[in-house]
Amino acid sequence: MSFSRILILAICFLFSVSTVYAAELVKIENAWSPEAPPVAKVMAGYMKISNLSNKDIKIKSANSNFFTKVEIHRTELKDGMFTMIKQDNLIIKAKSHIELKQGGLHMMLMGKLKPMREGSIIPVKLTFNNNETVEVNLKVKSDNRPQMKCGSGKCGSM
């Protein structure tokens, strides 16, 4: 094998490693947040989280320097109303993945501390039950699908 081929392989290896975040056993893809009106204090976060290990893991907590509180919610239809239920210790099964997306599981970013618009990056840190932490950058994108309408604890479509 020529030296240049080895070099190319080494570079490919580096790239493939960089898509797997700090913790090698957790992979996060397509992390984004729909752009919200400037007055909105709450934003949503979506992403795919894969557990590459052969043990179940749990999301213990999430936080961001840009928001006072970050939670994982599940939207459920109850008595004709959409309600959001906070998910503590959300399990991601071994060799499996979950998807945070509109209308289901989602990340809730509450108490916005700085203005954010399309193209902004929201850093979020996820802590798992094995005390591994993964840093995720959510990209703010405009989205013309119906946005959440959150009032006094009750929210519309998410």
Ligand SMILES: [Cu+2]
């Ligand atoms: Cu929510």
